[in-house]
Amino acid sequence: MTQKLSAKFKLWISTENREGVFGDGKWRLLxxxxxxxxxxxxxxxxxxxxxKAWGDLKKAEAGLGIKFIEKTRGGRYGGKSVLTADGKNWIKAYSNFRLDIKKKVEKSLDIFLKKISNENNN
Amino acid sequence: MTQKLSAKFKLWISTENREGVFGDGKWRLLxxxxxxxxxxxxxxxxxxxxxKAWGDLKKAEAGLGIKFIEKTRGGRYGGKSVLTADGKNWIKAYSNFRLDIKKKVEKSLDIFLKKISNENNN
DNA sequence: CTCGGTTATGCATAGTTCGACATATCGCTT
DNA sequence: AAGCGATATGTCGAACTATGCATAACCGAG
Known part of the structure; x- marks a missing residue:
């Protein structure tokens, strides 16, 4: 086993009733x-x-009971979508959350790799 | 939005060639x-x-080039499977890894929840 | 030397997820 | 009034994953 190993992770938020109402994908979408x-x-x-984008957004908003996006239909340019205050708030908070975990994963991976390369650990 | 929110995560290890050669599922299996x-x-x-269990184990061992399990076929009780030293080593190291992340997720979730409940954050 | 319980492995099927289509609606501009 | 471009939503099919089934090999004990 001499290959380079990396760690990946997925993170998401659930309510009591619904799994995955918010996560990396929906965060990227916002x-x-x-x-x-x-x-x-x-x-x-x-x-x-x-x-899919539309469905994901709907699931997030319906699952959480929060309106992330103010959508407008029609008009010269067909329509548009802008974030609500809640939307901006969530993006920001989730960014920090995700970054926290990402850093921790990297740090802990180092420790993990050291442990498995030592046959003589306790 | 007055429901209780929780955070979940998935963690896994990949090589350059193969995604997910080790993770929560295979760890639980071992x-x-x-x-x-x-x-x-x-x-x-x-x-x-x-x-599936058999396939997962095979993927892990083939992907990493490590033998986790010593398997015996036949005999009075049909056969058996016991962990190799590498197997025990990985279980232990991954347990710590996973626990590290789990704790961090819980801690960071608290911060996240505070942020999204404050409308008046910067 | 047969029996029982486990590993080993292919294949066909069921379930889940996502994308591609197909429409319909909306409303500002020209 | 007509057109344009985005939102809104149902549906069918494709890709992937897991399960179930079938079968074979294995070997210690009675």
């Missing part, structure tokens, strides 16, 4: 919406289908 | 094998099919 100004643009940017 | 003394017993205990 970020992309903020950036692109539309759900469609965000989906294209992320390389996922509009159908 | 634990169960150690406990039950057989792959079959472990699968039943974990509520997964023998087919």
């Amino acid at each position: 970020n992309a919406i903020e950036d692109k100004g539309s759900l469609k643009g965000a989906a294209e940017y992320l390389g996922i289908s509009y159908r | 634990n169960a094998i150690e406990d039950k003394g057989s792959l079959k017993g472990a699968a039943e205990y974990l509520g997964i099919s023998y087919r």
Whole structure:
């Protein structure tokens, strides 16, 4: 076993009733919406289908009872999507959360690798 | 949004060539094998099919090039499976790794929850 | 030398998730 | 009034995963 090992993780938030109402994917989606100004643009940017992006957003909002996005339909440019205050709040808080864990995973991985490379550990 | 929120996570190890050669599922499997003394017993205990347990173990061993389990076929009791030194080593190291992350997730979740409950954060 | 219980492995099936389509609706601009 | 581009939502099919089934090999004990 001489290959390079890496650690990956997934993180998500659940309510009592529903699993995974928020997580990395939905966090990325909100970020992309903020950036692109539309759900469609965000989906294209992320390389996922509009159908999925829309469904994910709906699941998050329905599951949590929070409105993340103010969506407008029609008009010269067809419509748009902008984050609500809650949306911005969640993005920010989740970014920190995720980064915390990411750092910890990296740090703990080092320790893990040391342990498994020592045959003579206790 | 007055429901109780929780955070979940998944953790796994990858090589350059293969994703997920070790993770929570395989860690639980090794634990169960150690406990039950057989792959079959472990699968039943974990509520997964023998087919999957066997396949998972094979993926882990093949992906990492490590032998975790010494398997014996035949005999009065049909056969048995016992952990190798590497197997025990990995279980232990991964347990610590996982626990580290689990604690961190709990701690960071508290901070996260405080942030999203304060509308007046910066 | 047969029996029992386990490992070993292929295959066909069921279940889940996601993407591709297909429409429908909406409302500002021209 | 017509067009454009985004939101809204159902549906069918594809890809992946897990399960169930079938079968074979194995070997100590009676």
